[in-house]
Amino acid sequence: MLFKTHLIFSLFVGLVLLNFFEINYLFLIFILVGSLLPDIDSVESYLGRKARIISGPIEFLFGHRGLLHTIYPVLSLFILYLIFRINLILALAIGYLLHLILDAITKEGVTFFTIPFRFKIKGFIKTGGIFEKILFYVLIIASLFLIYSLYF
């Protein structure tokens, strides 16, 4: 999925959380940041292009949609949250997980687990294709609706 689709999807889920839970705007922003993190494993991604010095070695070591596109970084963040009780780490974990969920509906799919067993989910959506465009605009409309219902 494209950078902008990840952002709008995590914004939408963040707005839903804002509606139902007592989260603040910083928590929402950290969800957005978390949703961009996994693609640091590709020099072609939006974030990867901006930080080649990090994305280059990571892509070389793990490959795109490798270790960084598994559930393990999410679990690591969640464990850090449990240890330090910093809510913003939980926000990063949520954003990170949202990225994986969205990537899982693409043709390339996501290998959530590698150890002890391989568990891969994939869908039919082509990254940058027509269905992603439709999803992008549906999420914009849904987000605008949520913003409207929150403030008006």
Ligand SMILES: [Zn+2]
């Ligand atoms: Zn990704």
